[in-house]
Amino acid sequence: MSADATDPYTLHEDPEDGDEDHHVFWADEVADQIEARNPDEPVVIKGGISPSGVPHLGNMNEIMRGYFVAEALRDRGYEVRQVFTTDDRDPLRKLPRKLADLDGNIVDLGDVDAGALGRNLGKPYTDVPDPFGCCDSYGEHFSNFVRRAADQLGVPIDVVSNTELYEDGEFEDVTRRLLSDVEHAREVLAPYQDKVDEEYVPFNPICEDCGKITETVLSVDPEAGTVEYACTDIEAGDRTIEGCGHQGTATFREGKLPWRFEWPAQWEILGVDHEPFGKDHAEGSWPSGEDVAWNVLGIEPPVPMVYEWFTLNGDPFSSSAGNVILVGEVLELIEPEVLRYFFAKDPSRARDFDVAELDHLTGAFDRFERAYYGEPDADDQDPEFAERAYPDVIRPTVAALVDEEGVFHVEGDGPWSRAVVGTEERERLDGVVEAGFDRRERLPYTFAAVLGMADDPAIREQVARDEGHVAEDAPDWAVDYALARVGLAEHWADRVDNEFNYELKRAEMPDVAFDPRVETALDDLADFVAEGHDGEAIQGEIYQTARRHDLDVGDFFAAGYRLFFDQEQGPKLGPFLGKLDREFVVRRLRREE
RNA sequence: GGGCCGGUAGCUCAGUCAGGGAGAGCGACGGACUCUUAAUCCGUCGGUCGGGGGUUCAAAUCCCUCCCGGCCCGCCA
Numbered sequence: 001m002s003a004d005a006t007d008p009y010t011l012h013e014d015p016e017d018g019d020e021d022h023h024v025f026w027a028d029e030v031a032d033q034i035e036a037r038n039p040d041e042p043v044v045i046k047g048g049i050s051p052s053g054v055p056h057l058g059n060m061n062e063i064m065r066g067y068f069v070a071e072a073l074r075d076r077g078y079e080v081r082q083v084f085t086t087d088d089r090d091p092l093r094k095l096p097r098k099l100a101d102l103d104g105n106i107v108d109l110g111d112v113d114a115g116a117l118g119r120n121l122g123k124p125y126t127d128v129p130d131p132f133g134c135c136d137s138y139g140e141h142f143s144n145f146v147r148r149a150a151d152q153l154g155v156p157i158d159v160v161s162n163t164e165l166y167e168d169g170e171f172e173d174v175t176r177r178l179l180s181d182v183e184h185a186r187e188v189l190a191p192y193q194d195k196v197d198e199e200y201v202p203f204n205p206i207c208e209d210c211g212k213i214t215e216t217v218l219s220v221d222p223e224a225g226t227v228e229y230a231c232t233d234i235e236a237g238d239r240t241i242e243g244c245g246h247q248g249t250a251t252f253r254e255g256k257l258p259w260r261f262e263w264p265a266q267w268e269i270l271g272v273d274h275e276p277f278g279k280d281h282a283e284g285s286w287p288s289g290e291d292v293a294w295n296v297l298g299i300e301p302p303v304p305m306v307y308e309w310f311t312l313n314g315d316p317f318s319s320s321a322g323n324v325i326l327v328g329e330v331l332e333l334i335e336p337e338v339l340r341y342f343f344a345k346d347p348s349r350a351r352d353f354d355v356a357e358l359d360h361l362t363g364a365f366d367r368f369e370r371a372y373y374g375e376p377d378a379d380d381q382d383p384e385f386a387e388r389a390y391p392d393v394i395r396p397t398v399a400a401l402v403d404e405e406g407v408f409h410v411e412g413d414g415p416w417s418r419a420v421v422g423t424e425e426r427e428r429l430d431g432v433v434e435a436g437f438d439r440r441e442r443l444p445y446t447f448a449a450v451l452g453m454a455d456d457p458a459i460r461e462q463v464a465r466d467e468g469h470v471a472e473d474a475p476d477w478a479v480d481y482a483l484a485r486v487g488l489a490e491h492w493a494d495r496v497d498n499e500f501n502y503e504l505k506r507a508e509m510p511d512v513a514f515d516p517r518v519e520t521a522l523d524d525l526a527d528f529v530a531e532g533h534d535g536e537a538i539q540g541e542i543y544q545t546a547r548r549h550d551l552d553v554g555d556f557f558a559a560g561y562r563l564f565f566d567q568e569q570g571p572k573l574g575p576f577l578g579k580l581d582r583e584f585v586v587r588r589l590r591r592e593e
Numbered sequence: 594g595g596g597c598c599g600g601u602a603g604c605u606c607a608g609u610c611a612g613g614g615a616g617a618g619c620g621a622c623g624g625a626c627u628c629u630u631a632a633u634c635c636g637u638c639g640g641u642c643g644g645g646g647g648u649u650c651a652a653a654u655c656c657c658u659c660c661c662g663g664c665c666c667g668c669c670a
Contacts, residue, residue, distance in 0.1 A: 539628060
């Protein structure tokens with residue numbers, strides 16, 4: 001067994017190892033290393049976070065990075081189990097400023113029962129009441145949230161509560177070994193943590209009186225599986241959580257290991273073969289965890305992979321600063337496959353999730369998809385990468401849309417994703433991806449945003465067809481699925497309030513003041529519209545009218561946009577007015593309402 | 594101080610691991626569609642590949658060095 005430190009930057013090239021098998025998809029590089037260990041099946045891929053704050057999009061790295069590695073291994077015929085541990089025996093150390101309800105709404109601490117949280121500082125998350133009252137505990141609320149997010153993205157994952165592992169005795173054996181030779185445990189960890197001294201015992205009991213996690217262990221009885229403790233104060237950042245002073249006895253099920261031991265212990269208990277983690281762990285917990293795994297627990301640590309953190313709209317994710325976005329929110333803006341595509345990109349590269357530029361991300365996905373199908377206009381997208389990664393990106397979508405007979409259904413509101421389990425289903429769906437889903441249609445995202453101003457689905461479809469974005473012989477499901485993007489892009493335009501956020505000012509006329517010549521021209525145009533003409537004719541007449549009155553065409557259009565949208569620009573005006581009810585258009589052009 | 598990521602067209606980025614033609618999208622600009630205003634189509638402009646040095650017949654790519662930006666590195670997790 002080697003105790004040499006492993007560079008967790010797994011995706012970085014090591015010129016020494018002469019890596020002949022360079023892959024276009026990073027997940028295959030990781031899979032190579034897992035395969036090289038001859039893992040037992042199922043291969044276990046883990047992720048996990050502590051339930052503090054809001055489980056935002058950045059935290060989804062813990063699930064999505066593992067997903068692609070899991071799929072790579074399934075492609076190679078391995079059975080894979082992906083688990084996510086909610087580290088919910090951790091104590092609540094401070095009050096989160098923001099929380100998220102199960103529907104994905106972010107709320108301020110003040111909007112929930114903050115007092116109930118405050119009274120429970122120091123207790124395990126699973127012993128803290130759910131501030132929303134919807135789940136058994138704060139910890140379970142969090143677990144449910146993560147489970148829902150994984151479902152929405154179609155990732156099959158076992159959400160495992162750390163508390164349950166303790167309560168079920170899963171940690172007992174490893175805890176006993178640790179506490180049987182406390183000195184050895186101290187020796188290994190000491191170089192990594194200054195606080196490790198002769199008093200240090202790697203176990204934190206839960207006080208039977210006050211329910212808080214304590215740090216002062218007075219004695220250990222490995223045979224009996226108990227510790228004696230005193231409930232003393234614990235430091236949590238810049239504040240102190242007071243202990244109650246109680247002295248008592250706790251079993252190994254009634255407490256927790258400190259993180260530096262708990263993480264490797266999870267590897268042992270769950271048989272973890274691979275775990276991705278953020279770079280904060282790369283230089284802290286990983287080196288010590290690896291050392292503990294080899295030299296204290298005597299197990300092989302998992303294949304690591306550091307992922308870069310990404311930013312949101314240019315700034316770090318921060319729930320306290322309000323710079324967060326949840327999976328549910330994202331899926332109101334883009335399809336799940338587009339989000340999965342985002343996570344399929346190189347994890348070793350820091351990138352920004354820019355909501356204002358989701359049209360770019362979506363456009364890149366569309367080209368990626370076209371590259372897979374060998375269609376034109378794939379441009380910058382690497383066909384080899386698309387060939388390899390697209391099935392993993394799209395499979396959960398196809399799973400949600402197609403039934404066992406291969407018939408597509410687009411029903412409900414989306415997002416459409418379903419976790420795929422089992423080799424047979426995988427193969428069946430890959431067949432559908434190859435032949436079937438290739439009939440899908442995609443509206444350019446900004447075009448979809450423009451269509452958002454027409455409420456009538458029939459109009460949306462007609463315009464999309466007129467503009468050539470939907471093939472004449474497109475199957476119904478493909479049309480429905482393509483048009484579903486309109487709702488997403490509409491949300492987007494509304495959320496970022498950009499130039500696509502057209503809103504017909506129907507109820508009330510915008511505050512307008514026009515030059516008399518413009519007013520005369522508008523009256524003329526109103527007369528023309530009143531005669532009853534189609535959109536194209538109206539469009540032409542706008543030009544004619546402007547010229548007839550010696551007006552700058554651009555200014556005249558601007559007047560129209562001002563009148564209907566209270567903006568300087570908008571959709572192609574003639575066809576749009578042609579779709580509205582004539583009486584309204586005429587009255588508005590005459591500035592009568 | 595140490596580590597990692599990034600610095601390629603106005604913007605967002607691919608290309609860097611296997612050195613050889615500097616690319617895409619968006620934007621801008623021009624044109625087509627009886628009609629400058631979403632869309633579509635055609636075209637054009639646009640880059641000292643952060644700076645410097647080195648290796649090489651050849652460097653965005655390999656090596657060294659420096660600069661700029663971002664993040665991480667007590668405890669906790």
